[in-house]
Amino acid sequence: MTEELILALDAGTQSVRAVLFNLNGDVVAWSKQILPQWEVPRPGWAEFDPELYWQMLCRATNSLWRDNPGIAGAVRGVTLTAQRCTLVNLDDAGGVLRPAILWLDQRETNIVPGLGVGWRTFFKLAGLGETLSYLQSQSEANWIKAHQPEIWERTHKFLFLSGYLVYRLTGVYVDSAGCQVGYVPFDYKNQRWAKPSDWKWRAICIEPRQLPELAAPGQTMAGISREASGLTGIPPGLPLVAAAADKACEVLGSGCVDLHQGSISYGTTATINVTSSRYIEPLPLIPPYPGAMAGSYNMEVQIYRGFWLVSWFIREFGLSERLEAQEGNLAPEEVLDRVIDEIPPGSMGLLLQPYWSPGLRRPGLEAKGAVIGFRDIHTRGHFYRAVLEGLAYALREGKERIEKRSRQKITELRVSGGGSRSRQIMQITADVFAMPVTRPHTWEASALGAAIVAAVGLKLMPDYKSAVAAMVRCGDTVFPDEESVHIYEKLYSRAYKHLYRRLKPLYRSIMDIT
Secondary structure, eight states: OOSOEEEEEEEOSSEEEEEEEETTSOEEEEEEEEOOOOBOSSTTOOEEOHHHHHHHHHHHHHHHHHHSTTGGGGEEEEEEEEOSSOEEEEOTTSOBOSOEEOTTOOOOOSOOOOOOHHHHHHHHHTTOHHHHHHHHHHOHHHHHHHHOHHHHHHOSEEEEHHHHHHHHHHSSOEEEGGGOOSSSOEETTTTEEOOTTSTHHHHSOOOGGGSOEEEOTTSEEEEOOHHHHHHHOOOTTOEEEEOOOHHHHHHHHTTOOSTTEEEEEESSSEEEEEEESSOOOSBTTBOOEEOSSTTOEEEEEEESSSTHHHHHHHHHHOHHHHHHHHHHTOOHHHHHHHHTTTSOTTGGGOEEEOOSSOOSSSSOTTOOOEEEOOOTTOOHHHHHHHHHHHHHHHHHHHHHHHHHHHTOOOOEEEEESGGGGOHHHHHHHHHHHTSOEEEESOSOHHHHHHHHHHHHHTTSSSSHHHHHHHHOOEEEEEOOOHHHHHHHHHHIIIIIHHHHHHHHHHHHHHHHHO
């Protein structure tokens, strides 16, 4: 086989995938391993054995070679993307000390490092005292040191999942700067570890020795070790190229490389992103995250429990659709699309605010989900459609915030993630945003983004502009319906945009009481 291929490994929340791409961006071969459900030792916690990620990665790659004999010889490089904010503690022998704390985890601690009077006064005067307290209380490192000090004492390396998998693949403690999204002392502007004088080292108990070396996206981090080759079937010595976190790769894999191109991801966390060459905070003290192209930034607004809301609805209210989907070998979302086909835009007055989890600034720490407008005519179908509409409203609000901060209108929208497979959510998104929305040509947008970074890093493509032009294509486009746009515009501007401000005092009262 003479075709040059790139192996992209994608470790998500629900599965680990191994995808082979050619330089046209086509999926040549693909393997997927479903991850078991994460552990919930206490309400709000979420943990997972890191070894299982590695085992599933090995299964995925071995399945790839088994189903495609001889194809490994065409692979020119490997790259890795992974879920963000999932952290692993390793001892000095590289052994796992405790289950990984997943990004879904909501534990917090009030036992935090002292920041000093000067810094605390500064944050208080800047009106950011509550934000600082939230960051410190949410830090996984601070929690472990406070509640499992014996574990923290033995922690030689504290790595994101991406860094852990790089270690297993190469034996080297290195990670991509594009994967550093979380409560660690990272300088988001310069995309490197913070300087020793930075306040983050005081706010978070991590020491520099516990962190990996950083490589810029596109740099070769190391070669695949012989040990890892024996377990994965990946040829030894093959270069492992730094990519970025899954959302950043998804933005690039959707072809969104400029401020006017919005990338919507209907994943477990729903997001809207644009790529910027400048450091612009989407909200004060909330940094833009590293982009998949070295030196770029993603301005991102998150709906924390985004398309998770659909999974939640299916689990709690969609038994019949779940069973029908199993019998017909369909996704439950496809069955539910039919359920709401006859329900008009606006869900007959049912309006949902999708804040099932609080945020940092907007929504704030007190935020909760809300549904208003119930009447006796409403069914499960109305509620489900209201979920989809609420997510689209929240993402449109995020779009407007990004446009205000960047002073650039978003004129194109690409939609990816599991939710993009739903015909109804694509149409609702087009109607709420009053814009055409386009899917990428492949569902594996995150893996494709990682492959694009590797293609440029390995000099298989001259630059990102050429790589995106060659490897990214638009799939189908959904156009807005004029009548639906009219209804959604009124509901959004006259009702949804006022909902959070009106309910905020009640949310705070509920939080204080409970």
